[in-house]
Each structure stands twice: as C-alpha cells, then as structure tokens.
Amino acid sequence: MSKVKISFNLNYEDIVVEVESNKRLLDMLREDLNMKSVKEGCGEGECGACTVIVDGITVTSCTVLAPQVDGCSVITLEGLSKDGELDKLQESFMEAGAVQCGFCTPGMILSAKALFMKNPKPSKDEIKRAMSGNLCRCTGYKKIVEAVEIARDK
Amino acid sequence: MKRYDYFSPKTVSEALDILENANNDTHIIAGGTDIVLDINKGRIEPDEIVNINKLQELKYVKCEDGLIKLGSTMTFSEIESDELLNKKAKVLVVACREIGSTQIRNLGTVGGNVVNSSSAADSVAALIALDASVVLKSKNEERTMKLIDFYDNGKSKIRKNELLTEIFFDEPNQNTATAFTKLGRRKALAIVVMSMGALLEKDESNICTKAQFVLGAVSRHPSRLYEIENQIIGQEINRDNLYELIDNMSTTIYKTIVEGSPGSLRRLNSAKYKSKSIKGIAKTTFESILSDLEIK
Ligand code: FES
Ligand code: FES
Numbered sequence: 157m158s159k160v161k162i163s164f165n166l167n168y169e170d171i172v173v174e175v176e177s178n179k180r181l182l183d184m185l186r187e188d189l190n191m192k193s194v195k196e197g198c199g200e201g202e203c204g205a206c207t208v209i210v211d212g213i214t215v216t217s218c219t220v221l222a223p224q225v226d227g228c229s230v231i232t233l234e235g236l237s238k239d240g241e242l243d244k245l246q247e248s249f250m251e252a253g254a255v256q257c258g259f260c261t262p263g264m265i266l267s268a269k270a271l272f273m274k275n276p277k278p279s280k281d282e283i284k285r286a287m288s289g290n291l292c293r294c295t296g297y298k299k300i301v302e303a304v305e306i307a308r309d310k
Numbered sequence: 311m312k313r314y315d316y317f318s319p320k321t322v323s324e325a326l327d328i329l330e331n332a333n334n335d336t337h338i339i340a341g342g343t344d345i346v347l348d349i350n351k352g353r354i355e356p357d358e359i360v361n362i363n364k365l366q367e368l369k370y371v372k373c374e375d376g377l378i379k380l381g382s383t384m385t386f387s388e389i390e391s392d393e394l395l396n397k398k399a400k401v402l403v404v405a406c407r408e409i410g411s412t413q414i415r416n417l418g419t420v421g422g423n424v425v426n427s428s429s430a431a432d433s434v435a436a437l438i439a440l441d442a443s444v445v446l447k448s449k450n451e452e453r454t455m456k457l458i459d460f461y462d463n464g465k466s467k468i469r470k471n472e473l474l475t476e477i478f479f480d481e482p483n484q485n486t487a488t489a490f491t492k493l494g495r496r497k498a499l500a501i502v503v504m505s506m507g508a509l510l511e512k513d514e515s516n517i518c519t520k521a522q523f524v525l526g527a528v529s530r531h532p533s534r535l536y537e538i539e540n541q542i543i544g545q546e547i548n549r550d551n552l553y554e555l556i557d558n559m560s561t562t563i564y565k566t567i568v569e570g571s572p573g574s575l576r577r578l579n580s581a582k583y584k585s586k587s588i589k590g591i592a593k594t595t596f597e598s599i600l601s602d603l604e605i606k
Contacts, residue, residue, distance in 0.1 A: 158313035177316035177359065180346060199350065201343055201414055213387065216413040219346045221339065223316050224361055267412065289411020 162226035166191075167235030175222045181215075182206045184222035185232060193233035193262040197291070204290035207263035208232050214270045214289075233262040236269065245269055245307045252303035256294035264290045268304045277308060318361040322368065322447070325473055328360055330449045332470045338362055340383050341417035343410075344426050363419070368475060371395060379478040382421025386433065387412070389420060398481060400602070401488035401507045405436035408492045408505075421474045424457065425466050427531060432505055435526035436490050437477060438534060439507030445476040461531040486511040486520070487602035491594045493587055503527050504584055506591045510547060510599050518547045528563050528584060529570060535562060548605060552596040559592055560585045 163172040166189065175184050185191040185208065194217055197205030201219040208217045209231040236243035245265045248254075255261050264287060271278055271286040278286065283304045292300060314335075319325040329336070335357035339345050342363075348354045362368070368381035371392050378398060380389070386406040389395055395403050409415055409423075409432055423433045424444060438458050446453045448471045457477070460467055468474060482488065487510055494503035504527045511520035521539040526532045538555050545551050567581035600606075 158315075160316050176313060178313055178349060180350060200347055201410070204411060204413060207413055213416040214413045215417050216343075216411075218350075219341075219343045219414070219417060221316075221342055221346055221349075221359070221361070223318065224339070224342065224363060226318065227364070286412055289413045 160223040160226075162223050164225045164227060165229035167231060168229075177221075177223055179222040180218055181208070181220040181222050181225060181230075182217040185217060185230075191232045191234055195259055195262060197259065202291070203260075204263045204267065205260055207266045207290065209266055209270050209273075212270065212273055214267050216289075231266070231269070233265060236265065243269070244310050245272075245304070248307035248310065249300075249303045252299045252306055254295060254299040254303035260290055260292040260294075264292070264300055268307065271304075272308070278304075280305065283308075314356045315358045316361065317358065318364055320364055322365055322473065322475060325360060325362055325365060326447060326449045326471075328358075329471045329473060332360075333357065334470065336360065336470065338425075338473070340419040340422045341385065343414055343418045344422065362473070368421075373398075373481055376481050377478045378481050379476055380420065381476060382424070382474045383419045384421075386410075386415035386418050386420070386423075389433075390415065399436075399440060399479075399488060400598075401439050401490045401509065402433065402436040404490040405432040405492070405505070405507065408432060408490070420477060424460070424477065425468055425474055427461060427466060431532070432490075432492060432526060435505050435524045435532035436507045437479070438532050439488060439490070439509050439522050439524040440479040440482075441509075441522055442477050442479040444474055445478070446472040447475045448472045458534060464530055482509065483511065485513065485603070487599045489595045489598035489602070491591045491598075492526075493591055504587055504591065506588070506595050507532075508595050508599060510542075510603070512547050512603060516546050516548070516603075516605060518542045518545055523559075525559075525563065525588075529566050533566070535559065538562065547600075547603065549596070549600060552600070553593070556589055556592045559588050563588055 159174045160177050161174050185194045195205040197203035199218050201216045206217040207214050211228050245268050267287050267290050317328050337356045338360050340363050368383040370381045371394055372379050386409050389406045420433050423431045427434045442457045443454055444457055490507045492505040507524040509522040513519050521542045523535040523539055524532050538558050564581045564585040
C-alpha cells in the first residue's frame with residue numbers, strides 16, 4: 157500500500173484523492189491539485205512560504221504529510237477570492253504596496269486570514285506575532301503589517 | 311524516496327495494536343515538524359508510518375488527584391491557550407509560546423518534543439522544571455517514568471511498541487511560582503540558544519520548601535541543577551538569596567560544557583558565552599518568580 161485514499165475539503169469543496177503516502181501536503185497541493193499559490197521556500201518549516209490553513213489554523217505544508225489532512229478542511233490562497241472578487245486582504249496588500257516579488261505573499265495573506273478568523277480586530281502586536289512565522293526578503297515587513305491593518309479596518 | 315505503509319489509527323488501542331508489530335523502521339508521526347523533513351531529505355527511510363494526530367483521546371488537560379495531566383498530542387498552541395496551564399504552569403506555557411513560529415506551534419506536539427528531545431527542546435526543559443513524569447503504553451503494559459530518567463545518551467527510552475500517552479506533574483500549590491526564559495528565538499538566526507526553567511515553592515514565612523531549576527541546551531538533555539537547588543531550599547526566598555545563586559550557575563555551566571568535550575575550542579567559546587548569558591537569563595527568571603510570589 158503505497159497510495160492512500162483520502163477525502164478532505166479543499167477551498168470549500170469536498171474532494172477525494174489518492175495520494176502517495178510519502179508526499180508532503182505542499183507537493184500534493186501544487187502537483188496533484190494545481191494549487192500553485194502554495195510556495196516552497198526553505199522546505200524546512202522556517203520561512204512560511206508554504207503556509208496553508210488547516211481546520212482554521214495555519215500550518216507549514218512542507219512539514220505535513222499529505223495523508224494527514226484526511227477529514228480536514230484546507231484553505232489555500234485560491235480559496236480566498238470568490239467569483240472573481242478578491243478578499244479584502246488581497247486588496248489591502250495591493251493598496252499598501254506590500255507585494256514586491258510576491259513569493260511570500262500567499263503565506264502572509266493566509267496567516268493574516270487565519271488571525272482574522274479567530275480575532276477580527278487584532279492589535280498591531282497581535283498582527284506582528286501572527287505573521288512572525290512568515291519571512292519576506294523584499295519588503296521589510298512594515299507595509300505588510302500596514303496592509304493587514306488596512307484590511308482589519310475595512 | 312522509499313514508499314511506506316501509512317496507518318492512521320482512530321483510537322489508542324488501535325494504535326497500540328499496530329505498534330505491537332513495529333520494527334526499527336516504524337515511525338510515529340504526530341505534528342510531523344521533525345519527521346517530515348527527515349523523510350523528505352532521506353535521513354530516514356521508514357517502512358511504516360503511524361499517524362497519531364487523529365487520536366482525540368490524547369487531547370486533554372485535566373487536574374486529577376493533585377496531578378495535572380496532559381495528553382501527548384496536545385500542540386504547543388493548545389497548551390499556550392489552555393486556561394488551567396496558564397494558571398498553574400506558567401513555565402510550560404511560556405516555553406511553548408517561545409517555540410518556532412505560529413505554524414510550527416500549531417503542528418508540533420508536546421509528546422513529539424519529549425520523544426525527539428534535542429537538547430534545546432523547550433517544552434522538555436519546562437516539564438523537567440515541573441518534575442514531570444511520562445506514561446508509556448504498549449498493548450500489554452503501562453510504564454511510568456520520571457522525565458528526567460527518560461533519556462539516556464541522546465536517546466529516549468521509549469520502546470518500539472510503546473506510545474507516549476500522557477505527561478503529568480504535581481499540581482503546584484498557591485505558594486508556588488514557575489518561570490521560563492529563553493535566549494535566541496528563531497532557529498535560523500540564533501547563534502546560541504539557551505533556556506532556563508524554574509519552580510520555587512515557599513511556606514508562609516517565605517522560606518523555600520521546593521526548588522527545581524533546569525537548563526536547556528547546555529548538556530545533551532535539559533539538566534537539573536540539584537546542587538544549586540539545595541543551596542536555596544530552607545533559605546528565605548528573596549532577591550539577594552536568589553541572585554547569590556547566579557555565580558554558581560555560571561560556574562556550573564562553564565564546567566559542564568568544557569568537561570563535556572575537553573580541548574574543543576568551539577566548546578570553550580560556547581562555555582564562555584553561555585556562562586555569561588546565564589546571568590541575564592537567571593535574573594529574568596528570578597524576577598518573574600519574585601513578582602508572582604509577591605516578594606518585593
Ligand atoms: S517552505 Fe515550508 S516553511 Fe519554508
Ligand atoms: S515580497 Fe518578495 S519575499 Fe516578500
């Protein structure tokens with residue numbers, strides 16, 4: 157048995173897939189399910205580029221085995237925009253100029269999204285803490301925090 | 311990369327049945343924060359993976375018969391936000407709060423940290439400061455062991471057919487305070503990581519009746535400072551008496567590191583750095599305890 161059949165909810169849709177037992181969640185999402193917003197940076201749980209939301213909390217998908225999400229609900233950036241309409245976080249990131257190369261952005265936005273799901277009015281410190289597992293090599297973080305504040309106040 | 315058989319038991323007894331036939335290449339995965347990297351980098355090549363993060367039975371914190379008990383698959387985030395632990399075991403809550411990033415705290419479990427213990431495993435140092443014990447279950451047996459006795463030269467004493475199900479410690483009383491201080495936050499950036507956990511109990515006249523001090527990342531496993539604990543037991547807990555312990559701690563650290571590997575320059579530098587750093591770490595720890603015990 158090297159393949160495992162799992163069923164889970166991906167971006168608000170129930171799906172059943174057969175996945176290799178040794179695949180990481182990151183690779184299943186990118187390769188098998190075409191969720192290309194999920195990025196691999198370090199591959200070691202340090203940078204947060206691969207962040208996704210599983211059952212309402214953020215995890216680094218490079219440190220999760222694909223079969224482990226059996227029965228869970230998974231949200232990637234693709235799940236944030238509905239009918240062509242962007243999430244307010246996606247808009248505020250553009251508004252604040254918080255995106256440069258964009259590699260860290262999906263993970264950043266999902267960390268902020270998970271924070272809002274628990275706490276719709278976080279303080280600046282709470283925002284910083286929630287985003288501290290996401291590294292950005294370009295922006296210097298200031299605009300990213302600003303972007304989350306804009307979305308919070310919208 | 312080798313493919314392996316994957317099991318995801320729903321109950322503890324199902325998990326123990328699977329583990330009864332486990333061999334050296336059977337690996338248990340809970341949060342996965344260590345093992346997924348090991349698999350992906352080819353550092354381990356398992357035959358079987360047993361996923362235990364679906365074991366709801368092992369997700370609990372409770373107070374029973376004067377003991378605080380926690381299930382082994384509690385994540386660091388769950389511990390961090392647990393009300394009982396926030397009230398009774400600050401040392402553990404703070405240690406878990408300081409681990410990695412939000413994402414890693416959402417995944418990593420206390421049981422995983424205990425079984426894989428690196429010398430820098432923060433939750434382990436905190437649990438040893440609480441003088442915790444572990445419960446190891448197999449299909450036909452249940453063993454209980456002090457956490458401090460659980461390690462032997464880089465390895466934990468868990469057997470292949472066993473599952474770490476619970477960690478427990480004495481419920482600290484009203485006159486007890488605990489604290490945890492860590493130096494070096496992010497793994498990628500920290501040159502030196504070191505931590506201290508402490509528990510102090512006093513009687514009505516502020517005399518110390520119990521002291522448990524632990525250092526993380528100084529020796530192979532978090533270590534108790536028994537000699538220094540004995541210096542304060544029976545003495546009054548106040549700033550002067552606590553600060554007086556700090557020089558001894560510093561010397562102990564220096565000796566432990568240098569004697570751990572004589573003649574190594576890297577060790578010598580680490581000994582120098584850590585024996586100095588402890589001064590700040592210990593002060594912060596003691597100040598937090600003094601304020602929680604309401605001693606001015
Ligand atoms: S790629 Fe997963 S944390 Fe960096
Ligand atoms: S925008 Fe380039 S890494 Fe963040």
